[in-house]
Amino acid sequence: MPRISIYQEDHIPSPSRRLWEAFSANPFALAGFWAVIFLLIIALFGPLIAPYSPEMQDPKAMLLPPSWDPAGTVEHFLGTDDLGRDIFSRLLYGAQLTFGMALLIVATALGLGFVIGALSGMTRGLKSSVLSHLLDALLSIPSLLMAILVVAVTGPGLENIFWAVGLALTPQFVRAIHQAIHEELQKEYVTAARLDGANSLQIFWYVIMPNVWDTVIIQTTLAISAAILDIAALGFLGLGAQAPSPEWGAMVSQGVDNLLIAPWLVTLPGLAILFTVLAINLVGDGLRSALTPIRN
Amino acid sequence: MAKYLLRRLNLFLATSAVLMLVLFLATRMFPVDLGVALTGVEQPTQEQQQQTIKAYALDGSGFSQYVAFLQQRLGGNMGISMTSQQSVAGELVDVLPASFELIIVTSLMALALGIPIGVLAALSNSKATQNVIMALTLTGYSIPVFWLGLSLSLWFGVKLGWLPISGQLNLLYEIPRVTGFVLIDTLIADTPYSMSAFKDAVLHIILPATTLAVFPFTVVVRITRAAMANVMTQTYVRAAEARGLSTAMIVLRHALPNALIPVLKSMGLMLGAFTSYAIVVEVIFSWPGVGAWLVQGIYQRDYTVIQSGIMVVALLIIFMSILIDVLHTATNPLSRKELYATN
Numbered sequence: 001m002p003r004i005s006i007y008q009e010d011h012i013p014s015p016s017r018r019l020w021e022a023f024s025a026n027p028f029a030l031a032g033f034w035a036v037i038f039l040l041i042i043a044l045f046g047p048l049i050a051p052y053s054p055e056m057q058d059p060k061a062m063l064l065p066p067s068w069d070p071a072g073t074v075e076h077f078l079g080t081d082d083l084g085r086d087i088f089s090r091l092l093y094g095a096q097l098t099f100g101m102a103l104l105i106v107a108t109a110l111g112l113g114f115v116i117g118a119l120s121g122m123t124r125g126l127k128s129s130v131l132s133h134l135l136d137a138l139l140s141i142p143s144l145l146m147a148i149l150v151v152a153v154t155g156p157g158l159e160n161i162f163w164a165v166g167l168a169l170t171p172q173f174v175r176a177i178h179q180a181i182h183e184e185l186q187k188e189y190v191t192a193a194r195l196d197g198a199n200s201l202q203i204f205w206y207v208i209m210p211n212v213w214d215t216v217i218i219q220t221t222l223a224i225s226a227a228i229l230d231i232a233a234l235g236f237l238g239l240g241a242q243a244p245s246p247e248w249g250a251m252v253s254q255g256v257d258n259l260l261i262a263p264w265l266v267t268l269p270g271l272a273i274l275f276t277v278l279a280i281n282l283v284g285d286g287l288r289s290a291l292t293p294i295r296n
Numbered sequence: 297m298a299k300y301l302l303r304r305l306n307l308f309l310a311t312s313a314v315l316m317l318v319l320f321l322a323t324r325m326f327p328v329d330l331g332v333a334l335t336g337v338e339q340p341t342q343e344q345q346q347q348t349i350k351a352y353a354l355d356g357s358g359f360s361q362y363v364a365f366l367q368q369r370l371g372g373n374m375g376i377s378m379t380s381q382q383s384v385a386g387e388l389v390d391v392l393p394a395s396f397e398l399i400i401v402t403s404l405m406a407l408a409l410g411i412p413i414g415v416l417a418a419l420s421n422s423k424a425t426q427n428v429i430m431a432l433t434l435t436g437y438s439i440p441v442f443w444l445g446l447s448l449s450l451w452f453g454v455k456l457g458w459l460p461i462s463g464q465l466n467l468l469y470e471i472p473r474v475t476g477f478v479l480i481d482t483l484i485a486d487t488p489y490s491m492s493a494f495k496d497a498v499l500h501i502i503l504p505a506t507t508l509a510v511f512p513f514t515v516v517v518r519i520t521r522a523a524m525a526n527v528m529t530q531t532y533v534r535a536a537e538a539r540g541l542s543t544a545m546i547v548l549r550h551a552l553p554n555a556l557i558p559v560l561k562s563m564g565l566m567l568g569a570f571t572s573y574a575i576v577v578e579v580i581f582s583w584p585g586v587g588a589w590l591v592q593g594i595y596q597r598d599y600t601v602i603q604s605g606i607m608v609v610a611l612l613i614i615f616m617s618i619l620i621d622v623l624h625t626a627t628n629p630l631s632r633k634e635l636y637a638t639n
Contacts, residue, residue, distance in 0.1 A: 138318070139568065141315070141318075141568075141606065141610045141613075142567075142568040142569065142571040142572040142575075142609075142613070143568070143569075143572055144571070144572035144575050144576070145571070145572075145575075145590070145605075145606050145609060145610065148590060148591070148594050148602060148606065149319075149322055149602070149606055151594055152322070152326060152594060152597070152599060152602045153322055153325045153326060153327075155327075168568075225438065226569065229440055229441075230572070232440050232442075233440065233441070233442055233572065233576050236440075236442045236576070237442075237576065237579060237591060238595075239594065249440070249442070252440075252442065252443060252446070256446065259446065259450060260450075260454065263450065266443065266446055266447075266450075267447070269443075270440060270443030270446075270447070273440045273443065274435075274438055274439055274440065274443070277438035277439075277440070278434065278435060278438040280438075281434055281437060281438050282434065285434065
């Protein structure tokens, strides 16, 4: 068969195409990617899949072990807790609270941090310094202490976690974006663009931002995993989601009372958190190594 | 360098002032009477009320109130705890050493294990070793610390019964408090059982320190590995090889000092997360440190404890991160290049 292409040139893939190729060449990253998609589906449609309601108590099936245990039944696939609530359904509902909440918090923090970071990165002198260091004080309060402060003011609850974790994450975005922009600004291609007559807005959006997006993406994946761990830790300490809630950290703390006779009440939600954070970290790691060769 | 130090000092003061402002505003928002939130005295007499108003300049302007608040808090007057009716500053002095002890032991563990393993991972050519180390660190990085703590205490504390899972020391031992660090106190205590008390203290610290060390350990391994792999491709390492130096010499004298610079920097960055983890670990293992004390404070809505605990911990973190920043600049001439540029 004759070659159709007259010019024997190879097709040059676009940057995003190359990113995907580099990313999917790493099997671990790809596995993490599918796991994240799986979790997203669960977070969206979990309530439809769940066989029981998360608060439904089955008085005939209390502290039932998971179904692979000889004493377990397949009706309650992952067993039940001391009130007879189905663990499988609670985990599915909890995905929305832990994982969904983390995504929401990170999106808000990213939006806010991006605006402040970009403003402070593009400006110079005192204004830049004030903007970038304004939130440094918040950066020094760990998320857990921030949550304690918020809870002291408003009382415990899942909404307050939004503020606590969000306030703790925003300065990190501000700092990362400020530094990335500041670093790029000193490079010569920016000077070249400026000499070509580009104004600040054009320099920001068309010249600098394409080189900063990878920092933003990496910071976002880091923030999501940190947010999940924080939400769960707060739920565990009883400062976040409160007792009947199927938030994973709160489920662990509810299971602690029966740790010795029913260890699966602690193990299963813990594994769910581990699985979620691991998947996100795998994707983040894969993205980081896929983005670096393009950059160099 | 002097100018740089001055700038860092300025940064420290400014950040601390903003932090105090945050706390000052938060105090106003606590759902109790302002005087109670500031002093912790729930039923103050007429005289005490007058004293509070005078000390915190409550009849003055907002700014003079802030200045008075700063004076009181930094002067060591943190009020009394609403639950125990003890001075908060005194309680802080009691709980701080325990936290420092845990954190020092943990950091030593993380560094002593993390750096060699990171170097090993960078130098090893076998794909399998590298993958195993990366998989382990990634898992360690993703593990929720409270779950890890519970699992370890269930396994080693309850099922196997090897290690104690709560507190710092068995209550049988009566050790006079000298430094507040139990590991040191038991050693210098002048009692016939001081050695067995020391062993007991070591056994008590193993589980909490291991749980807490997993996170910094994984970070140290990852950063060391990346930095080491980077340094080993540099020309000066090739020059050292060409001079016929042994591998150990090259690694220890030429590569490692440069590879440790990013590790130092990452330690500054993970301070916040590390503190959060330390608080959770203290709660799980009933470690009598600041974290457990603070969480107790929030359960009991003890507003003076919450305020001063957050203040002290956050000030320590600000100080430590600026100290690490200064050390980083002092040890790394490259980072001084941008020092005097416009920023």
